[in-house]
Amino acid sequence: MGKTIRILLATIFFVAVSAEQYYLITVKVDSNNVQKVREHLETKGFDISGYNKETSRLEIITSTPRFLEKECSILQSRGMTFAIDEIISSESYNSYHAKREQAESYYGPEETLQELQQLEKTYPKWAKVFNLNEWLGLGNTVEGRSLYALQVSSNPDLLEDEAKIVIIGQHHARELMTHHAVLDSAKDYLQRAQQGEAKLLSAIENSAVWFVPVVNPDGLAYVFSNERMWRKNRTRNNDGSHGVDINRNYSFKWGACGSNSSSGSSQVFKGPSAQSEIETKVMDRLNAKLQAQYIISYHSSGDEVLYPYRCGFMAEANVYNDVRDRLARHIGFGKRFASSSGEDFEHHYGMYGSISFLLEIGSSFQPSFSTYRNRVWPNVQKVLPFMLDELAKPHVHIKVMDKNTGKPLAASLNMAEINFKEQEQRTADEHGSYRWRLVPGKYNLTIKMAKYKEQKIIIQAGQKSNYFVELEK
Ligand SMILES: [Zn+2]
Structure with a gap:
């Protein structure tokens, strides 16, 4: 056998057995250049799993550490501090965690569901568990699981005509703090309301909060059974690889810019088509129904608030940025652009007008549970x-009905003064309602619905909040 062929075979064998071997690499970066380094690596397809701003270190998970070493020398030659600190293979990382399994307190998908059911049992007047796949008429995940939500509101088994917030966790399998962030937020809300905190009691009465702790249950199960560094779902791709990055798969501006890939083996594979995955379909259909005013989507790590429109024009940036800046200050987080388009929070804003933020919590992707509890929570x-304070601020409430029958109409709404350029949509929900946070001023609203005559009204935001619109056929 010729030498070249032997080397080739050895290479193929190495690639085949190490197909699922990952490396967690910690690099020291110059704090002034974090953004530049991050963008450079994301453009090269690297999966940055976390950022610790105190030590100025990035965590990168990759199956190709050699390529990272190459990028390391490129960045150094451009005068940036970029030094590899530590390389841990997933083999040693997994066996380390297998040994201390008893001490682990992070939940898998089953324990998360049990916790939701426990909350429903403890607070039956205020909390109700929904199997979202079933409720929304969609099939299960590839491994037969469902996504679950807890609605917290008065009359929690009904979808009432009231303002809404959605709190979402765990798009990325290995981000183990994020479903706990959602569960703990639900628990804290219910406990404090029970203890009589007036603001929270009034929020339960006048609004609904939907908690969806685990968007990626198959991936989460796989993290505990096989691979602690797993990120995507468990779809089998056409090229034989596994997993779509659910948070690159949403339809609004799918694949338009940032770190996403068309290659199945990539950590940021955007999927074969927009919203190809059951997990993204469920979350899209949920918010099509809820039309939430505000959404928080938890990821880890970085202690950062991420904002959308990395590319494209954001028409209502003044309203959005005001809430974003105050939120970041309130929790002591930094701010940066989203890594990519096709992420959930940009989708929910674009398609439904939900003012949505991605929060990267903590300073490493899997700290000990006590670090989560004491430092992150x-x-x-x-x-x-x-x-909830933002939700209690004035929103213009438009309600559209059929003039003859009084039936609510899911009409489409268009303000002449808000110049959308990315095919954003604003549509009334199944109650015919839409709640819009607007800068005070005068707006010309056009209301359209198939088979009905179009209608135009004037909105005086800041002066009048409720507008009833009756459409005629
Ligand atoms: Zn993430």
Whole structure:
């Protein structure tokens, strides 16, 4: 056998057995250049799993450490501090965690569901568990699981005509703090309301909060059974690889810019088509129904608030940025652009007008549970009360009905003064309602519905809040 062929075979064998071997690499970066380094690596397809701003270190998970070494020398030649600190293979990382399994307190998908059911049992007047796949008429995940939500509101088994918030966790399998952030937020809300905290009692009465702790149950199960560094779902791709990055798969501006890939083996594979995955379909259909005013989507790590429109024009940036800046200050987080388009929070804003933020919590992707509890949760705990305060601020409430029957109409709404350029949509919900946070002023609203005559009205935001619109056929 020729030498070249032997080397080739050895290479193929190495690639085949090490197909699922990952490396967690910690690099020291110059704090002034974190953004530049991050963007450079994301453009090269690297999966940055976390950022610790105190030590100025990035965590990168990759199956190709050699390529990272190459990028390391490129960045150094451009005068940036970029030094590899530590490389841990997933083999040693997994066996380390297998040994201390008893001490682990992070939940898998089953324990998370049990916790939701426990909350429903403890607070039956205020909390109700929904199997979202079933409720929304969609099939299960590839491994036969469902996504679950807890609605917290008065009459929690009904979808009432009231303002809404959605709190979401765990798009990325290995981000183990994020479903706890959602569960703990629900628990804290219910406990404090029970203890009589007036603001929270009034929020339960006048609004609904939907908690969806685990968007990626198959991936989460796989983290505990096989691979602690797993990120995507468990779809089998056409090229034989596994997993779509659910948070690159949403349809609004799918694949438009940032770190996403068309290659199945990539950590940021955007999927074969927009919203190809059952997990993204469920979350899209949920918010199509809820039309939430505010959404928080938890990821880890970085202690950062991420904002959308990395590319494209954001028409209502003044309203959005005001809430974003105050939220970041309130919890002591930094701010940066989203890594990519096709992420959930940009989708929910674009398609439904939900003012949505991605929060990267903590300073490493899998700290000990006590670090989550003592260092990360105290910041997370402030988020929902802040969002409830925002929800209580004036919103223009437009309600559209059929003039003859009084039936609510899911009409489409268009303000002449708000110049959308990315095919954003604003549509009334199944109650015919839409709640819009607007800068005070005068707006010309056009209301359209198939088979009905179009209608135009004037909105005086800041002066009058409720507008009833009756459409005629
Ligand atoms: Zn993430």
